[in-house]
Amino acid sequence: MNFLSKETTAAYLDAGVWGSKAIKEAKLFGNVKVVASSKETHYDRIPDSYAVPDDAVYFHYTTNNTIEGTQMHAIPAVNIPLVADMSSDILSRQMDFNRFDFIYAGAQKNIGAAGVNLVVANKGFLEKGNTGIPSMMEYRQHVANGSMLNTPPVFAIYVCLLTLRWLKSIGGVAAMEMINDKKASLLYNTLESLPVFHLPVAPQDRSLMNAVFTMKDPVLEASFLQACKEEGMVGVKGHRSVGGFRISLYNALPLSSVETLTALMKHFASKHG
Ligand SMILES: Cc1ncc(COP(=O)(O)O)c(C=O)c1O
Numbered sequence: 704m705n706f707l708s709k710e711t712t713a714a715y716l717d718a719g720v721w722g723s724k725a726i727k728e729a730k731l732f733g734n735v736k737v738v739a740s741s742k743e744t745h746y747d748r749i750p751d752s753y754a755v756p757d758d759a760v761y762f763h764y765t766t767n768n769t770i771e772g773t774q775m776h777a778i779p780a781v782n783i784p785l786v787a788d789m790s791s792d793i794l795s796r797q798m799d800f801n802r803f804d805f806i807y808a809g810a811q812k813n814i815g816a817a818g819v820n821l822v823v824a825n826k827g828f829l830e831k832g833n834t835g836i837p838s839m840m841e842y843r844q845h846v847a848n849g850s851m852l853n854t855p856p857v858f859a860i861y862v863c864l865l866t867l868r869w870l871k872s873i874g875g876v877a878a879m880e881m882i883n884d885k886k887a888s889l890l891y892n893t894l895e896s897l898p899v900f901h902l903p904v905a906p907q908d909r910s911l912m913n914a915v916f917t918m919k920d921p922v923l924e925a926s927f928l929q930a931c932k933e934e935g936m937v938g939v940k941g942h943r944s945v946g947g948f949r950i951s952l953y954n955a956l957p958l959s960s961v962e963t964l965t966a967l968m969k970h971f972a973s974k975h976g
Contacts, residue, residue, distance in 0.1 A: 714756055719769075738756075747904050767913070768913075784828050788808070815863030882958060887952055899971070900968070901919050
């Protein structure tokens with residue numbers, strides 16, 4: 704709504720449910736060129752060869768596909784403004800934020816509580832944005848009003864402050880990245896070593912935030928879920944749209960939780976393998 708119009712075209716990468724929802728919404732406001740899609744293979748990978756047209760007004764992609772468990776490990780090289788939905792991996796790893804013209808991220812994964820949305824914008828890009836849209840939807844108006852165009856959700860913002868202070872106290876994003884790498888390696892290595900589990904995602908595109916897996920024998924899924932429940936582990940079920948299992952490794956999850964889960968996986972595999 705801010706950057707696209709009926710006379711212009713924006714380029715989008717379709718690598719997951721959230722990206723495809725962004726495409727659907729963008730089509731309400733202008734022309735959309737989908738440069739590549741992995742929909743046909745159930746979004747089990749990030750499309751790897753595509754060309755982004757230089758005359759598009761921006762290129763939009765999702766850095767981490769929360770539901771499907773894929774992640775873009777490199778920032779795409781494009782000649783046009785780069786726009787990213789970083790909702791599910793912001794602050795989980797170091798990134799060159801200067802490469803982006805517009806970043807948005809819901810706070811509820813790695814920043815704080817639901818109700819807050821982080822937006823980082825290149826001022827020059829923002830200045831070129833559309834006018835004549837509702838004030839509440841116009842990013843420039845939020846900037847002009849110091850993010851207080853309407854009543855801010857103060858408690859949710861306070862939770863963000865506490866979370867960011869905690870992140871700083873442990874050494875910031877660099878330290879967090881090392882912990883996240885350890886968590887993801889432990890989990891993926893364990894899953895790979897146990898033939899009872901199946902990893903559907905292309906190895907090079909595996910997400911360090913959301914590990915998705917299924918059981919080779921689907922009959923065992925209910926018993927695995929039950930085993931997790933008995934040990935007090937909840938939230939391991941995959942998103943309702945894809946099934947299987949999904950372990951979210953957001954910043955707040957300690958390495959010890961992954962150690963406990965992988966021990967359970969090994970025990971389960973020894974009984975059912
Ligand atoms: C990558 C991504 N984008 C967008 C959303 C939607 O966020 P919200 O529910 O805050 O609108 C989510 C939610 O999980 C997400 O993971």
